Amino acid sequence: MSPPRVAGAGLTHFGVHPEQTGRDLFAEAALTALDDAGLKATEIDELYYGNFMGELAEHQGHQGPLVAEAIGVPERPVTRYESACASSGVALHDAVRAVRTGEVDIALVGGAERMNNLGTAGATEGLAIAADDLFEVRAGVTFPGAYALMARAYFAEFGGDRSELAHVAVKNHANALPNEYAQFQREITVKEALEAPMIAEPLGLYDACPITDGASALVLVSEAYAADNDIDAPVVVSGAGQAGDTLALQDRRDLFYTPATSRAAEAAYAEAGIDVEAIDFAEVHDCFTIAEVLAIEALGLYDPGAGLTAARDGGTTRDGSTPINLSGGLKAKGHPVGATGTSQAVEVTRLLRGDHPNSDAVADATTGVTHNAGGTVASATVHVLEVAE
Amino acid sequence: MTAPTSANASHDEWLDAIAADEGYYLECSNGHGSLPPRRACPVCGARDIEQQPLPATGTIVTYTTVHVPTPEFDGETPYVTAIAEFGPVRLTGLLRGTDPDAVARGQAVLPTVDAGDDGRRRLRFEVVAE
Numbered sequence: 106m107s108p109p110r111v112a113g114a115g116l117t118h119f120g121v122h123p124e125q126t127g128r129d130l131f132a133e134a135a136l137t138a139l140d141d142a143g144l145k146a147t148e149i150d151e152l153y154y155g156n157f158m159g160e161l162a163e164h165q166g167h168q169g170p171l172v173a174e175a176i177g178v179p180e181r182p183v184t185r186y187e188s189a190c191a192s193s194g195v196a197l198h199d200a201v202r203a204v205r206t207g208e209v210d211i212a213l214v215g216g217a218e219r220m221n222n223l224g225t226a227g228a229t230e231g232l233a234i235a236a237d238d239l240f241e242v243r244a245g246v247t248f249p250g251a252y253a254l255m256a257r258a259y260f261a262e263f264g265g266d267r268s269e270l271a272h273v274a275v276k277n278h279a280n281a282l283p284n285e286y287a288q289f290q291r292e293i294t295v296k297e298a299l300e301a302p303m304i305a306e307p308l309g310l311y312d313a314c315p316i317t318d319g320a321s322a323l324v325l326v327s328e329a330y331a332a333d334n335d336i337d338a339p340v341v342v343s344g345a346g347q348a349g350d351t352l353a354l355q356d357r358r359d360l361f362y363t364p365a366t367s368r369a370a371e372a373a374y375a376e377a378g379i380d381v382e383a384i385d386f387a388e389v390h391d392c393f394t395i396a397e398v399l400a401i402e403a404l405g406l407y408d409p410g411a412g413l414t415a416a417r418d419g420g421t422t423r424d425g426s427t428p429i430n431l432s433g434g435l436k437a438k439g440h441p442v443g444a445t446g447t448s449q450a451v452e453v454t455r456l457l458r459g460d461h462p463n464s465d466a467v468a469d470a471t472t473g474v475t476h477n478a479g480g481t482v483a484s485a486t487v488h489v490l491e492v493a494e
Numbered sequence: 495m496t497a498p499t500s501a502n503a504s505h506d507e508w509l510d511a512i513a514a515d516e517g518y519y520l521e522c523s524n525g526h527g528s529l530p531p532r533r534a535c536p537v538c539g540a541r542d543i544e545q546q547p548l549p550a551t552g553t554i555v556t557y558t559t560v561h562v563p564t565p566e567f568d569g570e571t572p573y574v575t576a577i578a579e580f581g582p583v584r585l586t587g588l589l590r591g592t593d594p595d596a597v598a599r600g601q602a603v604l605p606t607v608d609a610g611d612d613g614r615r616r617l618r619f620e621v622v623a624e
Contacts, residue, residue: 226563227565230565241586243614244587245570245616249562254558302561304560305561356528356536
């Protein structure tokens with residue numbers, strides 16, 4: 106078994122594109138990834154596709170064949186994955202396994218989400234259904250509300266307050282500045298973040314990712330196929346992990362820790378044969394500023410309670426020891442839910458290849474990690490990407 | 495099909511029990527608490543599940559004041575949603591008739607039931623006066 110190679114990577118612009126259908130968003134990203142790989146759609150063996158709220162946003166179920174058809178291969182095996190905000194993370198996890206075993210030579214994996222056509226209230230409702238409908242949604246838990254419940258539990262356990270979270274938002278906005286795919290290519294200040302309207306206390310508008318339309322895709326090829334066909338693909342997916350947790354927050358012992366991330370990371374690091382010290386940088390699931398803190402702790406990059414001040418102290422900024430979310434993250438690059446998992450892998454690939462506007466921040470890096478989470482991290486995937494020897 | 499029991503009761507039946515002051519939780523043979531409907535313990539998978547009386551009051555462990563709601567809660571915003579601990583289980587509920595600024599961790603709450611604008615019944619908490 107050899108790790109799959111990333112032969113191509115593609116994104117749409119992440120932002121407000123309410124007129125563009127999900128199928129068209131996906132086709133744009135997927136065809137870009139195929140062009141990047143120098144492969145034709147007809148050469149794809151299987152497709153893996155993540156989407157969360159297509160039924161609500163577009164009254165469209167059964168999207169697998171639709172997106173295969175959109176790139177001209179309706180007869181190919183295609184599966185849609187739905188794991189809330191981790192939909193394309195789990196699609197990637199399965200695609201990696203299929204290519205690694207040699208069962209599949211060329212896999213196209215990606216995701217798409219159309220959200221802005223729903224409006225803020227509609228998108229808020231769409232996101233809320235990732236929570237437990239009986240015990241959480243009925244009790245008024247929104248998606249920001251759920252992370253607010255975790256943020257308050259975190260502050261109660263470790264101390265600190267929302268002023269430290271503002272530094273996470275400031276950092277990720279600064280990282281998005283040169284990223285042409287990002288929804289917000291503008292910097293913000295700590296003062297602006299702290300003075301923004303509250304969404305779900307203690308989280309304000311600048312603690313939250315925006316509502317985003319967009320798509321992402323990767324072409325994975327087997328080691329053997331790359332060698333036989335002389336494909337230039339320096340980046341491999343050397344480790345993949347996935348884990349779960351109870352859907353409702355009320356059923357978890359601790360609300361200031363996300364064990365699904367830790368379990369997924371353990372599996373991914375073991376498969377890649379790396380320790381946490383080997384990680385040069387990471388793209389993590391910062392749907393809210395507190396989520397980035399929880400992620401870097403559960404990934405093992407920071408001790409429990411120590412992640413809160415990482416952005417403020419500079420450890421996770423572009424000049425820090427482990428830059429986090431050089432793309433701008435979900436916070437500033439945007440979060441088209443079903444597209445996020447594979448978009449993180451696209452960003453890490455470009456950062457490692459040297460063709461990302463922020464590649465100079467990690468010029469000597471060989472190892473990047475992606476972390477994608479669904480709901481309040483009831484689903485988590487972690488992938489290790491490395492520059493192959 | 496097996497006959498319904500309190501363990502796999504519907505959510506509305508469980509809310510009925512709370513409304514009638516007969517609230518309960520479930521306990522498996524290994525002592526793990528959970529809420530219906532359950533056919534297996536969510537912690538260990540044990541099938542042997544019994545009904546236990548829910549403690550009369552719970553303690554707030556975390557809470558949030560929601561300012562941007564889903565459409566069903568438009569008429570009630572801002573509102574406070576809290577998670578409260580009732581012995582071995584935790585419940586999530588809206589706080590009724592409370593100044594959001596006066597809510598704190600550690601406060602005692604009583605579980606009650608009402609219906610939202612969409613007619614769906616849901617758990618609510620009332621803060622117990624100190």
